[in-house]
Amino acid sequence: MTKVDTRIPVTVLTGYLGAGKTTLLNRILTENHGRRYAVIVNEFGEIGIDNDLIVDADEEVFEMNNGCICCTVRGDLIRIIEGLMKRRDKFDAIIIETTGLADPAPVAQTFFVDDDVRARSMLDAIVTVVDARHLGLRLADSHEAEEQIAFADVILINKTDLVTPQELEEVRQRVRTINGQARVHETVRCDVPLADVLERGAFDLDRILEIEPDFLGEDDHEHDDSITSVSVRSEVPLDGGRFNTWLRQLVAVQGVDILRLKGIIAFKNDPERFVVQGVHMLLDGDSQRPWKTDEARVSRLVFIGRNLDQAALAEGFRTCVA
Amino acid sequence: MSADTVEQVPLVFTHGKRLAPGVPVSAVVWLGDEAALALGDGSVRFAGMHGERARIDAHHGAILSAARHPDGVSLVSGGDDGRVLRVGGDGTVTELGAFGRDWVGGIDASPRSNLIVAAAGAVVTVWLPGAVRPSHSYAFPSTIGGIALGAKGLRLAVSHYGGAALLYPKSAQSSRFALEWAGSHLACTLSPDCGYLVTATQELGLHGWRLPIGADMAMSGYSAKTRSFSWDRRAKWLATSGDARVVLWPFDGKTGPMGRKPSLTGARGALVTMVAFHPAQDILAVGYADGAVVLAKIDDDNFVLVDEPGGAAVSALAWNDAGTMLAWGDEDGGAGLLDMKVRA
Numbered sequence: 001m002t003k004v005d006t007r008i009p010v011t012v013l014t015g016y017l018g019a020g021k022t023t024l025l026n027r028i029l030t031e032n033h034g035r036r037y038a039v040i041v042n043e044f045g046e047i048g049i050d051n052d053l054i055v056d057a058d059e060e061v062f063e064m065n066n067g068c069i070c071c072t073v074r075g076d077l078i079r080i081i082e083g084l085m086k087r088r089d090k091f092d093a094i095i096i097e098t099t100g101l102a103d104p105a106p107v108a109q110t111f112f113v114d115d116d117v118r119a120r121s122m123l124d125a126i127v128t129v130v131d132a133r134h135l136g137l138r139l140a141d142s143h144e145a146e147e148q149i150a151f152a153d154v155i156l157i158n159k160t161d162l163v164t165p166q167e168l169e170e171v172r173q174r175v176r177t178i179n180g181q182a183r184v185h186e187t188v189r190c191d192v193p194l195a196d197v198l199e200r201g202a203f204d205l206d207r208i209l210e211i212e213p214d215f216l217g218e219d220d221h222e223h224d225d226s227i228t229s230v231s232v233r234s235e236v237p238l239d240g241g242r243f244n245t246w247l248r249q250l251v252a253v254q255g256v257d258i259l260r261l262k263g264i265i266a267f268k269n270d271p272e273r274f275v276v277q278g279v280h281m282l283l284d285g286d287s288q289r290p291w292k293t294d295e296a297r298v299s300r301l302v303f304i305g306r307n308l309d310q311a312a313l314a315e316g317f318r319t320c321v322a
Numbered sequence: 323m324s325a326d327t328v329e330q331v332p333l334v335f336t337h338g339k340r341l342a343p344g345v346p347v348s349a350v351v352w353l354g355d356e357a358a359l360a361l362g363d364g365s366v367r368f369a370g371m372h373g374e375r376a377r378i379d380a381h382h383g384a385i386l387s388a389a390r391h392p393d394g395v396s397l398v399s400g401g402d403d404g405r406v407l408r409v410g411g412d413g414t415v416t417e418l419g420a421f422g423r424d425w426v427g428g429i430d431a432s433p434r435s436n437l438i439v440a441a442a443g444a445v446v447t448v449w450l451p452g453a454v455r456p457s458h459s460y461a462f463p464s465t466i467g468g469i470a471l472g473a474k475g476l477r478l479a480v481s482h483y484g485g486a487a488l489l490y491p492k493s494a495q496s497s498r499f500a501l502e503w504a505g506s507h508l509a510c511t512l513s514p515d516c517g518y519l520v521t522a523t524q525e526l527g528l529h530g531w532r533l534p535i536g537a538d539m540a541m542s543g544y545s546a547k548t549r550s551f552s553w554d555r556r557a558k559w560l561a562t563s564g565d566a567r568v569v570l571w572p573f574d575g576k577t578g579p580m581g582r583k584p585s586l587t588g589a590r591g592a593l594v595t596m597v598a599f600h601p602a603q604d605i606l607a608v609g610y611a612d613g614a615v616v617l618a619k620i621d622d623d624n625f626v627l628v629d630e631p632g633g634a635a636v637s638a639l640a641w642n643d644a645g646t647m648l649a650w651g652d653e654d655g656g657a658g659l660l661d662m663k664v665r666a
Contacts, residue, residue, distance in 0.1 A: 065506075073524075075506050075524070083427070089345075
């Protein structure tokens with residue numbers, strides 16, 4: 001049986017001031033794709049946006065009173081998404097623009113923590129626009145610039161016409177070191193086919209199966225608290241109980257350092273593909289669809305965060321083999 | 323469901339009328355024998371047992387909140403267009419206030435004090451009796467989760483991030499009694515005698531303060547956010563939504579529900595989304611996430627089906643003053659009326 005997902009897809013746009021977020025947003029809103037968007041903008045928006053349904057967000061970040069030390073959510077988004085559902089015949093999808101200085105974690109966690117938000121909407125992708133000229137500077141002077149790249153599912157390295165090929169290669173390397181699993185596009189004026197950015201859904205999750213293992217978790221750390229990606233995989237199906245226990249304990253202990261995790265898991269004696277996603281200490285997993293007959297039952301888990309120990313993660317993952 | 327429940331024709335087919343506004347119902351308010359439905363398309367529909375009488379296009383977006391105007395012949399509505407409107411049963415629409423791009427998420431009004439209060443963003447605005455422009459306002463450090471006037475309409479509860487506050491809304495210079503508790507506080511209610519302030523929290527469950535001291539109470543065990551509160555006519559019970567049963571907390575005695583267990587009723591396997599005590603009898607109307615509406619009693623597992631399951635979550639539910647009629651609406655644009663005077 002196929003589950004019909006009636007939830008509204010949500011795309012989050014992040015990126016530093018001047019990187020080109022508004023250019024991308026205006027392209028999304030003006031191109032003729034037949035989709036209608038509700039846009040949630042921040043109050044410091046760069047320039048005017050022309051759309052029927054615009055909502056001001058005040059970026060109210062709340063700590064959850066649930067004993068989870070790094071669990072913060074965007075209270076305004078919970079309210080806005082609930083309110084928008086009263087006019088859900090007016091739009092097909094939601095775009096959330098964040099300020100350049102915003103930490104993406106509370107936005108992502110909102111979609112994990114709040115049951116009403118989860119019932120009505122689904123986080124489709126976090127799209128981060130990076131200014132190729134200023135990335136080095138941004139990474140040096142702000143925590144948020146690095147986290148925005150770390151949290152991304154799709155990254156646009158924009159304004160590539162304003163840098164030399166060598167500078168572009170450096171930017172590429174920096175982005176890849178931080179986030180080895182995102183889909184990266186190089187653009188001049190955010191000129192990427194919108195189909196590569198919007199409503200990617202499960203399609204992009206499959207990307208983690210394509211990543212070259214050697215590419216991730218390399219040891220060119222510049223300083224200890226820089227963000228890296230680590231990927232682990234297994235050709236042998238896993239034991240469901242052991243995997244759950246291991247992952248829960250891992251995020252309970254290391255959740256502060258783990259910004260995001262994503263995985264596709266094959267459990268022994270389970271005909272369904274299991275997908276798991278996480279932000280800090282929050283986990284969300286579900287059976288996605290049956291494995292296809294011609295599909296290799298490979299389990300793959302990707303972590304993005306600080307102080308990730310590749311060897312320890314690989315060893316922990318190995319103990320889950322059934 | 324109890325074992326002796328027999329197949330029963332829902333009362334809406336024998337003593338009521340189904341309505342089909344077709345857009346999500348945010349609130350329902352009774353004006354005499356007519357229900358005013360405040361809707362997600364910004365309109366207000368006036369309907370009675372003969373069906374929909376009038377449609378007034380009021381707001382430019384969705385209506386988020388509404389209450390009966392103290393004049394008794396109109397409703398006050400707040401919308402995502404940032405406006406507060408008086409919408410009369412005669413079709414007149416008057417703008418009482420405009421708050422830019424802030425949503426007006428909460429409205430309350432008292433027929434006893436004749437005050438109207440509205441929450442837009444982090445500001446609560448008051449209209450003194452008869453005022454058609456805002457009289458004064460109170461700013462808070464974060465967006466307002468809920469507002470509620472006490473039974474006499476002289477005290478105002480405001481919930482927000484990090485706690486709640488109590489004010490005397492007649493005065494622009496009102497003192498504020500701040501009640502702190504970590505977390506995000508959503509809907510709130512004041513007991514009729516203003517002896518307790520109760521909020522629904524983001525983490526599920528309720529937080530309460532016993533007044534005037536402000537002693538803390540925590541009421542947990544809910545499976546969803548509590549969005550609906552209703553006090554019975556003796557102010558002994560507070561009925562709450564947010565679980566697979568109606569959770570009723572006892573507020574009699576000196577310390578109310580502290581250290582006591584709640585009563586439960588209305589279990590039928592679906593999440594309770596709305597509750598409304600009858601104004602004169604020990605009957606409770608209950609709306610569910612599966613669209614059903616029932617009449618239940620405290621400490622009694624039996625209930626009477628008013629409308630059958632199959633619709634969307636019930637999002638509005640109200641008795642008229644006499645307790646002879648009940649109106650409800652759901653998130654998908656279904657609605658109905660029950661008239662207890664009608665003979666089958």
